[in-house]
Amino acid sequence: MEEKKKKSIGFNIIKSDPTDGHGGFGVGALSLDNISPVFVDVEEKEAFVDIGAMHARSTVEKGIKFLPNKEEVPNGKPYWLVWVTIDRKEEGPYYAGVTACEMTVDRSIRRGYKSLPEHVNLMDKSMKRKIIVDKMDDSSKRVLGEFLKKHDQGLWDRSSDELKTSLLPENN
Structure with a gap:
C-alpha cells in the first residue's frame, strides 16, 4: 500500500483582511493585493507592469x-524590478512603498542574474512603506517617475x- 503524501498548505494570497475576527484559516497570511511589480528596461528607457513577476514568471524572467x-552573465541586458506598494490615506490612495532590485538577462545564453534574497527583502520593505531607489541610475529613476506619474x-x-x-528631482 502506498503512503499518502502529506498535504502542504501553499502560499495563499488573501483578498480580504485575514485578521477580520474569524480566527480561522489564513490568519496572519500576507496580502499582496496592494503591491505591483514594475520593470524598468534600462536600455529601452521604458517601464511596464508585469504581474507575473510576483511569482518569477514575468516575460523578462520566463525561460x-x-x-x-x-x-x-557579462552581456546581460539590465533591468530594474521595482516593487510598488499603494496605500490609502484620508485624501486618497498614494504610492507608499517603492523599492528597486537589479536584474540582468542574456537571452542568447538563457541566463540571468538576480539576487533572490534581495528581491524578497526589497518586496518586504516596499510593503513596509519604504522608498529605496538609491542604486538606480538617474535615467531609470526618471523613467520610473514619469511612468508612475503618467499612470495616475x-x-x-x-x-x-x-x-x-x-525619482524626479528636477520637478520639485
Missing part, C-alpha cells in the same frame, strides 16, 4: 535560469516628497 553571480497623477500627487525628489 531564463538565474545565477547568483553577476559576473557569470492623483496617486503621484498624494505620494511623499521623498519619492518625488528621489
Whole structure:
C-alpha cells in the first residue's frame, strides 16, 4: 500500500483582511493585493507592469535560469524590478512603498542574474512603506517617475516628497 503524501498548505494570497475576527484559516497570511511589480528596461528607457513577476514568471524572467553571480552573465541586458506598494490615506490612495532590485538577462545564453534574497527583502520593505531607489541610475529613476506619474497623477500627487525628489528631482 502506498503512503499518502502529506498535504502542504501553499502560499495563499488573501483578498480580504485575514485578521477580520474569524480566527480561522489564513490568519496572519500576507496580502499582496496592494503591491505591483514594475520593470524598468534600462536600455529601452521604458517601464511596464508585469504581474507575473510576483511569482518569477514575468516575460523578462520566463525561460531564463538565474545565477547568483553577476559576473557569470557579462552581456546581460539590465533591468530594474521595482516593487510598488499603494496605500490609502484620508485624501486618497498614494504610492507608499517603492523599492528597486537589479536584474540582468542574456537571452542568447538563457541566463540571468538576480539576487533572490534581495528581491524578497526589497518586496518586504516596499510593503513596509519604504522608498529605496538609491542604486538606480538617474535615467531609470526618471523613467520610473514619469511612468508612475503618467499612470495616475492623483496617486503621484498624494505620494511623499521623498519619492518625488528621489525619482524626479528636477520637478520639485
